[in-house]
Structures are given as C-alpha cells and as structure tokens.
Amino acid sequence: MRVYDSRLQAEVDFVPLVEGRVGIYVCGPTAQSSPHIGHLRSALVYDLWRRWLTYRGFDVTLVRNVTDIDDKILASADGKEPWWALAYRFELEFTAGYTALGILPPTYEPRATASISEMRDIIQRLIDNGHAYAADGDVYFDTASWSAYGSLTRQKPDETVAAADSEVRAKRDPRDFALWKGHKPDEPADASWPSPWGAGRPGWHIECSAMSKRYLGASFDIHGGGLDLRFPHHENELAQSTAAGDAFATYWVHNGLVNVNNQKMSKSLSNSIFAAEFLQQAPPIVVRYFLGAAHYRSTIDYHDGSLVEAEAALDRVEVFLARADRRLDSTRFAGSGVEIVPDEFAAAMDDDLAVPQALGVLHETVRAGNAALDNGDLRAVADARGAVLAMSEVLGINPLSPQWRDARASPSEMALTSLVETLIADRNAARAAKDFAAADRIRDELAAAGITVEDGATGSHWSID
Numbered sequence: 001m002r003v004y005d006s007r008l009q010a011e012v013d014f015v016p017l018v019e020g021r022v023g024i025y026v027c028g029p030t031a032q033s034s035p036h037i038g039h040l041r042s043a044l045v046y047d048l049w050r051r052w053l054t055y056r057g058f059d060v061t062l063v064r065n066v067t068d069i070d071d072k073i074l075a076s077a078d079g080k081e082p083w084w085a086l087a088y089r090f091e092l093e094f095t096a097g098y099t100a101l102g103i104l105p106p107t108y109e110p111r112a113t114a115s116i117s118e119m120r121d122i123i124q125r126l127i128d129n130g131h132a133y134a135a136d137g138d139v140y141f142d143t144a145s146w147s148a149y150g151s152l153t154r155q156k157p158d159e160t161v162a163a164a165d166s167e168v169r170a171k172r173d174p175r176d177f178a179l180w181k182g183h184k185p186d187e188p189a190d191a192s193w194p195s196p197w198g199a200g201r202p203g204w205h206i207e208c209s210a211m212s213k214r215y216l217g218a219s220f221d222i223h224g225g226g227l228d229l230r231f232p233h234h235e236n237e238l239a240q241s242t243a244a245g246d247a248f249a250t251y252w253v254h255n256g257l258v259n260v261n262n263q264k265m266s267k268s269l270s271n272s273i274f275a276a277e278f279l280q281q282a283p284p285i286v287v288r289y290f291l292g293a294a295h296y297r298s299t300i301d302y303h304d305g306s307l308v309e310a311e312a313a314l315d316r317v318e319v320f321l322a323r324a325d326r327r328l329d330s331t332r333f334a335g336s337g338v339e340i341v342p343d344e345f346a347a348a349m350d351d352d353l354a355v356p357q358a359l360g361v362l363h364e365t366v367r368a369g370n371a372a373l374d375n376g377d378l379r380a381v382a383d384a385r386g387a388v389l390a391m392s393e394v395l396g397i398n399p400l401s402p403q404w405r406d407a408r409a410s411p412s413e414m415a416l417t418s419l420v421e422t423l424i425a426d427r428n429a430a431r432a433a434k435d436f437a438a439a440d441r442i443r444d445e446l447a448a449a450g451i452t453v454e455d456g457a458t459g460s461h462w463s464i465d
Contacts, residue, residue: 001056001350003222004297006230006252007152011352016221017250022058023220024050025212025249027229028109030067030204031090032076035097035275037291037302038258038265042226044288045255045296047103047396049224052349055341055394063215064106066091069113070204074191083191084113097275100284101291102396102403108215112202116193118210119202122244123179123195131243135170137182137198141240143175149239152252153231163232177236178203205236212237213246223249227256227297256299258291273302282307285404289314289397295356313363317392318399319463320366323373323454324385333378337386345391355395362391420451424460427453 001014016022026046029039046062053060067073068087077083091111098105123139126132131145143149149157162174182200183192192199202210212220225234234252241248258265265272279287290310294300328334341349342365348357369384392398399405423442430438443453446462453462 002352003251003253004352006254009154012251014251016058017219020057020059022053022060022222023216024060024062024222024224025208025216025220026062026064026106026223027208027225027233028064028066029091029094030070030072031087031094032070032072033090035090035094036258036265036272037275037278038226039094040097040101040275040278040287041258041291041300042255043098043103044101044291046224046253048292048296048355049222049253049353050104051394051396052353056350061107061216063108063110063212065208065211066094066109066111067204067207068111069191069201069207074187077188079188083188093276097279100279101288102284102401110211110215112207112211115207115210115214116202118214119206120180120195122206122210122213122240125244126179126240129243129245131240132179133172134180134197135172137200138170138178139180139197140171140176141179141236141243142172143177143239144173146239146243148242149175150235152235152238155231155235160231160235177205177232179206179240205233206240208233209237209241209244209246209248212248213241218245219247220249222251222253224253224255227254230254255296256294259299259301261303262301282311283404285397285399286311286314292355292395292397293359296353313359314397314399315464316363316366317388317397320369320373321385321388321400322463324369324381326454327373328378328382328385331378333382337382337384337389339386339390339393341390341394342387345387349394358391358395362388362395365391420446420462424453424462428460 002011003014004011024046026043028043029035043064046064050060050062066087068084068091073087074083077086123132126141127134127139130142132139132141143157143160147157150160157175160175163171163177179202180195180197180200181203182198192201212223223234223237238248260271260273263271281287282290286307287310290302290306291300293310293313328336342361345358345361348354348361351357365384365387369381369388372378372380372384389398389400393401397404423446427439427442430436430442446453450464451462452464453460
C-alpha cells in the first residue's frame with residue numbers, strides 16, 4: 001500500500017509500526033457551532049481509510065477526538081448557556097451527521113476535558129526539558145528552543161507566523177504558543193482546572209497530543225485531519241510531542257476542503273452549507289457518494305446539480321443489482337457471485353486511496369454486468385453482482401445495505417413509486433383481459449416519462465432510464 005505523507009510531500013510505502021495493526025488519530029470537531037459539509041467530508045475520508053485498511057486485513061484503531069473546551073467554545077457560549085452544555089449540544093449534531101452518512105463510530109471518541117491530567121504531564125515534561133516556560137499563570141512552548149519547528153509544513157522557524165495569542169506580553173517570542181492558559185476573571189469558574197502553574201485550562205494544540213498518546217501510545221501510524229489544520233495546529237502538535245520525547249505519528253494525512261461554486265466556504269461570504277441542511281437535499285447515501293467520490297486530497301466544488309449527478313451514478317448501480325437479482329432468482333447462479341473486489345479496484349485503493357479510479361472500476365463492472373444480462377450470460381452476471389456488492393460495501397454505498405434501503409426513499413420518491421406501481425397494476429390487468437391496446441398505451445406513457453418496464457417470470461419491474 002502507498003500513502004501520501006504530507007510531511008515528506010511524497011507518496012511512500014505504508015508500513016505499520018506493528019504488523020497487522022494500524023493506529024489512526026483524526027482531529028475531530030471543535031464543538032462551537034453546527035457542522036458544515038466540510039466537517040462531513042473530513043470524517044468520511046478517514047472512514048474510507050479505515051474501511052479499506054480493515055478490508056485489507058488490518059486491525060484498525062481509529063481515535064477521533066472532540067474538542068469540548070476552547071476559546072471559541074467559551075466565546076460561543078457568551079454566558080448565555082453553560083459552555084459545556086453548548087459543546088455537548090453541538091457534539092450531538094456532529095454525531096447525527098456522521099451517523100446519517102454511514103460513517104462508522106470511532107474506536108474511541110475522547111473529549112478533551114477527560115484528559116486534563118495527561119495534558120499537564122506533557123506540559124511538565126516540556127518545562128523539564130527546557131522547551132516550555134511559565135509566565136503569569138500561562139505556559140508557552142518555546143519555539144526557538146526546538147530547531148525542528150516548522151518541519152511539518154516545510155517552513156524555517158523564523159518564517160512561521162506569530163501564534164494567535166501573540167497579544168500576551170509575557171511571551172518571549174510572538175511565535176510561542178500557549179500550552180496552558182491561566183484562568184481569567186471574566187471566564188466561567190468551571191472552565192478551569194488546578195495545575196502547578198495556577199488554575200486554568202489547556203491550549204488547543206496540547207489537547208490532541210495528550211489524547212493521541214493516551215489512546216494510541218507515544219507512537220502511532222497515521223495522523224489525519226483537514227488541510228486547514230496543517231499550520232499551526234498540526235505543526236504545534238508535532239513540535240510539542242516530539243520535544244516531550246514522543247515519536248508521535250509516522251505518516252501525516254490531510255484531506256482537501258470543500259468549496260461552494262468555486263469559492264471557499266466562509267462566514268464573510270455567508271456561503272457555508274450546514275450538514276443538516278445538506279442532508280435534506282438528497283438521500284444520505286447520495287450525499288456520501290458525492291462527498292467521497294473525489295480523491296481525498298483534492299478540493300471538492302459543490303454546485304447546483306452535484307447531487308443529481310451523484311444520484312444518477314448510484315441509480316445505475318442499484319438498477320443493475322435489482323436486474324441481476326431478478327434474473328438470477330430461482331437459477332443455479334442465485335447467490336453464487338463471490339463478493340471480492342476486482343484486482344483493479346484493489347490496486348486503485350492501495351494507491352493512496354484513489355477512490356475516483358476505484359469508482360471507475362465499479363461502474364465498468366456495472367456496464368459489463370448489464371451487457372451480460374442482455375446476452376443471457378448468467379455466470380458473468382453473478383460474478384459482476386458479487387464484485388459490485390464487494391466494492392460498494394467497501395465504499396459504504398451498497399444500496400442493498402439495510403441502512404440505505406430503509407432510509408433512501410424521499411416523500412417524492414415514495415409518491416412516484418406509488419403512481420408507477422398503480423399504472424403497472426392497471427397494465428397487468430389490461431394484459432390479463434387481453435386488452436393489449438390499453439396495456440401498450442400505459443407502457444408507452446411510462447416510457448415517455450423515462451420509465452422502463454421489464455416483464456419477467458417474477459412479474460413486471462420498472463426502472464428510471
């Protein structure tokens with residue numbers, strides 16, 4: 001397997017630290033506001049990594065944290081509700097979005113507030129090692145003391161920008177970042193914890209270093225997150241963890257972002273699309289297909305018609321499987337297709353999770369399966385069916401999965417189904433009465449609406465062209 005390592009900026013062989021096992025840490029949400037489609041895309045990327053590694057036989061441990069204490073969370077709460085209640089409320093929204101998309105629950109999903117003691121331990125080690133200093137109740141990482149600072153993003157230390165909390169005069173260098181923030185009088189009393197440096201709370205970056213070590217150990221295989229987190233968040237994580245003596249992550253994986261009509265989502269442009277809103281525009285399996293179809297390192301551009309295109313692609317898969325099941329039913333080939341992905345699909349997924357190429361194999365197999373149906377080659381139909389099921393299951397878009405089968409139909413789809421099936425029943429009644437003119441008229445009307453009717457031994461079935 002090959003993976004693009006953001007630190008090396010190159011595709012390299014993937015060799016896990018422990019044979020047969022993979023540890024992945026993914027930066028999860030800061031629970032300050034409702035999730036948008038970029039959050040869904042990021043979580044889906046690492047769900048695909050996990051599914052493929054699992055299919056390849058690895059025992060995968062995936063940790064995705066929840067940041068539930070942070071400057072932004074306190075600012076969002078603004079005294080109107082307890083900060084912890086606000087964080088939990090938004091955490092539930094993220095979970096609902098993940099669940100709707102069929103994203104598997106992480107092995108562990110720790111909250112930052114549950115690992116305060118581990119954060120204090122790392123901070124103390126950094127002070128003892130000469131890489132951090134206390135000042136007026138705060139503690140800062142001393143960037144000048146760590147010559148490797150900037151290595152993740154290939155910046156020289158003197159080229160990096162000042163940390164966001166640079167207004168604090170106690171800092172020795174504007175680039176130094178907060179590991180511990182002393183409690184301020186205007187902050188809630190319950191938003192602080194005791195420490196050797198005074199009551200306060202952790203800085204954002206130290207949270208992930210502590211949680212990754214607690215659940216995966218001092219060294220682990222893959223650290224993932226959105227491209228926007230490379231600097232300063234991931235750069236600072238790497239610096240503080242390695243300066244504290246931990247090997248940290250072997251590979252750094254970053255997913256691309258989501259644009260809307262060729263523009264970056266931002267509050268200033270008021271073009272953010274929130275997850276709950278997006279999931280109302282199409283069945284969740286369609287949203288999953290759209291967000292997962294591009295290469296994970298590329299930028300996705302959402303525009304009008306994107307979900308229509310995704311639904312049409314999924315419909316082709318679903319129609320083939322339905323046709324195959326009907327044709328194979330009651331034959332010796334029923335259920336005989338082995339559910340193993342084709343070699344070409346595996347090669348694409350092994351090549352840094354090249355999902356676009358893998359989807360190309362999926363759709364080519366669907367086309368071949370339909371041709372086999374037309375030619376009456378039942379063995380080839382069964383083989384294609386098994387391969388399509390295996391590939392779509394790995395990608396989490398198997399339309400026969402109970403999760404999607406039960407949830408896919410929208411009110412308009414259910415209404416269409418009811419109308420079409422009523423017309424087909426009328427047509428079958430006309431055929432039984434030998435009123436072939438009426439039967440042909442109904443079939444022609446359905447065809448004019450883009451609906452194909454197939455008559456078989458198990459009855460009449462329809463599909464949308």
